Amino acid sequence: MQLKTSSSAGLSWFAKTRQKIMRRQKLTTPDQRVEDPKVCLGLESIMSYKAALQKFHADLRDDNINNCSWQDHVWLAKCGILRGESVYMAELSDLLHATVQRTRDPHPVTVMILQMATGKTNKDLKLYGRVARHKNVNLCSIWCSWFLSHVPFPLYCDSRRGSPLNHTQRISDKSYAKAIKKVCKSLGITTRHFLHIGRVLGNKESEIMEDDDNLRRTLGNWDPKQNEKAYSNKLPMKIIRQKAGFREAEGLHYNPRVAVIPPTSLTEKVFPCLSDTFHAFTGLSEISPEDDKVTATRFLHFMKVLSEVVIQDAAVIFVEHPNRIHHPLFSSVEVFQSNEFKSYVELMRASLTHATSPYTMHLWKLYCLD
Incomplete structure (x- = not known):
């Protein structure tokens, strides 16, 4: 049509x-x-x-x-x-x-x-x-x-x-916001900006993708002061990535240890009670933006991510510094002494040994091939 x-x-x-x-x-x-x-x-x-x-x-x-x-x-x-x-x-x-x-x-x-x-x-x-x-x-x-x-x-x-x-x-603004609120709740989107949700989410997505600030403001018809004051997510990803050591190839985020996903049976041992707490918390009622449990639920999500990060980074430390396996920080924690974790360390070692940065491969193809 x-x-x-x-x-x-x-x-x-x-x-x-x-x-x-x-x-x-x-x-x-x-x-x-x-x-x-x-x-x-x-x-x-x-x-x-x-x-x-x-x-x-x-x-x-x-x-x-x-x-x-x-x-x-x-x-x-x-x-x-x-x-x-x-x-x-x-x-x-x-x-x-x-x-x-x-x-x-x-x-x-x-x-x-x-x-x-x-x-x-x-x-x-x-x-x-x-x-x-x-x-x-x-x-x-x-x-x-x-x-x-x-x-x-x-x-x-x-x-x-x-x-x-x-x-x-x-x-009316109230009726429109009420309808958007219902949609966000059904989709599991946590936000308090119902009336201007498109204006908020669009700007934040553009910031996270590190689009040029001036171009973003031009495309969105933004006043610079109002944009920074009310709609910025305060996540300057470009400098955050640079400060994390990713400066090569315009901040290309190549972190090979992230690709080796630890098994759930291993990550659950980092915080043994996390799984039960998470299911009990989210099972009480449907989470909504007005619910006091939103912040607590997001924290539990972070704890799940942290469990994976701990296993991955500890494995890399053991690969690069084998003598630290006897350090009290690791020897006193049961999960790092388990056979399952030792097997994961070997998996991480193999992955890091054969890992090659896409940027390095590009340079190799550019300068080393006829």
Whole structure:
């Protein structure tokens, strides 16, 4: 299904529609058939709305246009997805696209562009949201915008289906946040930013991936001070990685000991009571962002990761410094004296012996091969 959207600047689609309704309502009675589906939004006649809708979609699905679920699709298809606050404000912004292909690129880049005429930070200026087709099809927002267009949307002209009295009134912040909160809870996403969840998660993901700060602010229409104050995750990964010793090849994180995963039977011996505590804690009730157990549960998750880190790093120490096996720090802990751990040490030794950095291999291919 292809949608034709206007590229004109200025007011949003809904604002234009309201103006058009005000001009035409004086000349239109509820019993008259209205050919413009936009005008039907402000009229009381359901029959006029259906007639206009049927004409609007005659080339798409004539045989099933009276099906309510199909009528619902018009609204979601019009307002689309990836529209930030414009979605729940019912501001139907223009949705366009651009195709870009550089000389050295084998394939063109398709960019979906959202023109936002209204919003919290616009201040009467038009802003733009931009997203390209993702390399991973599971993360492609453009594909998802089509997929989600098949979700039924409320039919505003029928009060029996829960239509609001004011067809142009937006959903309240509280109702929107409540709906997002329910989704986050069902997906197991722990957050307290329900109203601006896209703004928060999008910025944090970009920070973690170490995108250029200036480019990130430009793409997200960010004010630098507000971005740092309210939406930064305070995880400057580039310098964190550098301070951890990963400076080679632009901070390439090559840590071969991480690849040797210890068996669960071994990691459980680091904190013997952790498994029972974890299951007892998470089994009491469903974890939610308001639950006091969120922090405790996250700490238990950290303890599980720490168990794996302890086994891996101790094994590397034994490989590089065999005499430290008799150090009181290790000799007093039962897990490090077990046969299972000694077998794991040999597995780690073999892995480290044959490990080769991808950066080293690249240099070898570059300079050593004919």
